[in-house]
Amino acid sequence: QSALTQPASVSGSPGQSITISCTGTSSDVGAYNYVSWYQQHPGKAPKLMIYEVSNRPSGVSNRFSGSKSDNTASLTISGLQAEDEADYYCSSYIRSNTVIFGGGTKVTVL
Amino acid sequence: QVQLVQSGAEVKEPGASVKVSCKTSGYTFTGHNIHWVRQAPGQGLECMGWVNPNTGVTKYVEKFQGRVTMTRDTSFSTVYMELSSLISDDTAVYYCARDLGYNYGRPLDYWGQGTLVTVSS
Numbered sequence: 001q002s003a004l005t006q007p008a009s010v011s012g013s014p015g016q017s018i019t020i021s022c023t024g025t026s027s028d029v030g031a032y033n034y035v036s037w038y039q040q041h042p043g044k045a046p047k048l049m050i051y052e053v054s055n056r057p058s059g060v061s062n063r064f065s066g067s068k069s070d071n072t073a074s075l076t077i078s079g080l081q082a083e084d085e086a087d088y089y090c091s092s093y094i095r096s097n098t099v100i101f102g103g104g105t106k107v108t109v110l
Numbered sequence: 111q112v113q114l115v116q117s118g119a120e121v122k123e124p125g126a127s128v129k130v131s132c133k134t135s136g137y138t139f140t141g142h143n144i145h146w147v148r149q150a151p152g153q154g155l156e157c158m159g160w161v162n163p164n165t166g167v168t169k170y171v172e173k174f175q176g177r178v179t180m181t182r183d184t185s186f187s188t189v190y191m192e193l194s195s196l197i198s199d200d201t202a203v204y205y206c207a208r209d210l211g212y213n214y215g216r217p218l219d220y221w222g223q224g225t226l227v228t229v230s231s
Binding site for chain 1: 145147154155156157159160169171172205207210212214215216217218219221222223224
């Protein structure tokens, strides 16, 4: 099972909106509405930001939203803030009853 | 509050084994699977598999089958991950993480702080 495909980097100015894509196949992203997104600051553990494509855990800002179309999922960060600068990883449930991750996207706030 | 606290950093020689622990608290230990995810220096996240703390049932990613063993001790609400036949490419930070549940597609909602395992002669 290959990793999901994410852009290496995305950047935006404070206040802008950015979108990170996560492309898989009909065996993972396209097969289930079980895409999650994680935020990871340097030297820290990942933090769950989105699950089941578009659900936010308690405490996660509503500036973060998720969606999916066919084999591609997306994470949108609106009203970009300096604290959003981090690495972001998507993941998908797969048939073997585990999960796979994307390669990660570095978000830079200009 | 939910906490996962991992054991400290390890340095191992090639060919050796390493065992990392993950002590949980703040929730019902047997109610959630625990996954192990590793991250090589400067690289992305890689799922290794999970253990069901209630039954002891495990699911290993094919890449690690035969080399990884995940166990649990319900008396101490602790899970363990042992990786054998270490090579330099196993140098990574190893994380344990709680699985929200199968019905949600196994998102990982709480993570340990990570354990750096360095494989070097």
